[in-house]
Amino acid sequence: MDEDLKSSRDELQAINADLRAQNRQLRRANSDLETLLESADMAVLVLDRAFRVRTFTPAAAALCGLETGDVGRPIFDLPARIDHSDLRADAEAAGATRRPVDREVRLDGTGEMVLMRIKSHRTAEGGQDGYVISFLDIPPRARTETVPERSYPDLDRHYAELEALYDTAPVGLSLMDRDLKWTRINQRLADINGIPIKAHIGKTFHQLLPDLAEDLDATYREILRTGEPSLENSIETTFPNAPETVRNFSADFYPIHLDGEVQAVAACVTEVTEQKRLLGELSESERRMKRIFDAAPMFIAIFEGPDHVCGYANPATRRAVGNRALKGLPVREALPALRDQGIFQCFDAAYRTGTRQVVPEFRFAFDRNGDGRTLEGWFSQVLEPVRDGAGEVIGVISFAYEITDQVEARRAAQESAATKTFLLAELQHRVKNTLATVRAISRFLVPGAATATAFHDRLSARLGAMSRTHDLLTDANWMATNLADIVAAEATSYERGRDRRVIVRGEAIPLTSKQALAFGMAVHELMINAAKYGALAGDDGHIEIDLAARRSDAPARMVWREIGGPPVGGAPDRKGFGSVVIERVLVSDVNADISICYEPGGLRFEATF
């Protein structure tokens, strides 16, 4: 028993001695490590598996704001001077890959950027024990780009300005590293993507913008490969937060060169959805307008510049000008037939003054069918100035339509109205002259009438003669009547049965209406005279009338001979209405030469005209 106990004590003492030795070694090692870390002024932070603070160097304490009492507390519970939002993910990545993970982090307060390197720490048995985080200065070449040196206040200020610009620029801006992971993105672009700024950092296109990833990756890789920017990329896409809304962007991608190498790719993104929509509408509106113009039955053409160079002519216009070339030609060259119509001056005025010019009616004769025949037409035209966005007149649009039918219809109507007025005037003239003639007849009948009844009888007889002549004139359309017809009309009331007492021989002598009226009255007076005193006074006499038409060497002639009447005792003493009609009216109105002979066998009257 004593021996067992003694051996046990010995063994225990040996173990204790070992343990003491190991403890000494461990203390020395710890001391050496601390000395090493402190002397190297390295910022190192050691976390256990649950991210509790295990130890840290003074440099790390200064950097991260740690105090001695923080040991054992989870790093996430401590007021962070560094952004460690990705720490857990990075640490797990480092543990899984057994490779250190580097991340650039910004120190709060100073804005300084440092490289945070996370390494997995393992137990001797190979299990996950914790993480060693070391903070390294960013290599000088990178820092010149992203970190202002404290010793350069200007650069600092510039950087601040750049930051402000980045945050407030009305365009989307982002930066991706060589691994095509976001390192920076401004609010504008983050909003466009519909993802918070922080959620972008370290992520790839495939992770956040899967729809665009393939194209953008290809573009970015090309930039990384060639070092050349890719400008004005049109991007049309939808976003998960509004899958129905198609949005358009214009993006420029630039390589960021450092020491001759492309270290990152910057993106500058502008949303052009509205512009694209407006352009689309404009272009649709133009197409619609052109369709309307093309189908319009009127002539539409657009002319540009002070010389009115034709830029567009609708099919109606092209057909109207016989498909001759218009486009590209100044209007004066294209349509020289319009010269002298004042049209070109209207083009000039519309362009110069910017006011609409209206040409209500102009004549235009040109080869319309291209077959060499010139056709005349009447047109109406409106010239409207065309303005650019700034309101400057840049051209003239011409709207014209053919009014040939209307002009002709109006002319016909005018002619018809003129004809009507003419006919009314003619009718008025005849009626009024007839009445004036009746007035004159009455005057000259008064001296031969002893009583009112006698006057009435005398007047009635003359009106009857006038009326008969009017009937003949009307039958002949008031053109040429025949002297024989007038004589026959006046003779009718003196004929007795089958024996003709008035014998008319010879040729037809055409008379004008004025001549007819004068002869009508004159023959009537001759008949009355014959019935009263001449061949028709008794039962046996008769009158022979010979008519000869006008010839080139002789005037027309009427010879009136009374045969078989009572003996004629010479010319009557009193000159009554009959002699007025024959000696004055017939002579004047027919322009006739007359002779009246009171021969023993009977009266002989002759008129040549």
Add this chain to the structure above:
Amino acid sequence: MAETDILVLEDEMLIALDIEATLQDAGYESLKVCTSVAETEHYLQDHLPAVALLDINLGRDGTSFELGRTLLARGCPLLFMTGYTQSTVGLPDELSDARRIAKPFSAHELLEGVAGLLAKAPAAQ
């Protein structure tokens, strides 16, 4: 009054005779009645009437407007005698100051027109 020349141009003789007789009955003795433009022009070569009474429609001779212009230019006041109304055949602008009486006119209308014309005729002064 007796020295006053009155020119009458009326292509229808019977009406011309009526006018002539009406004027003569009223005491006008110095009258010249013409029935054609040619006759009137011939007369006007050697004469200038104090006043002129003109029918408008002269048949084949057309109208008397040209003669009217000539007479007016020579200071002769005009009276147009016509069956037309102003709405069918109006006087040309340059003759629109001339008087006009409608056919058929009464003796009174004619004499009043002539008296009015003579009142402004230079020869009547």
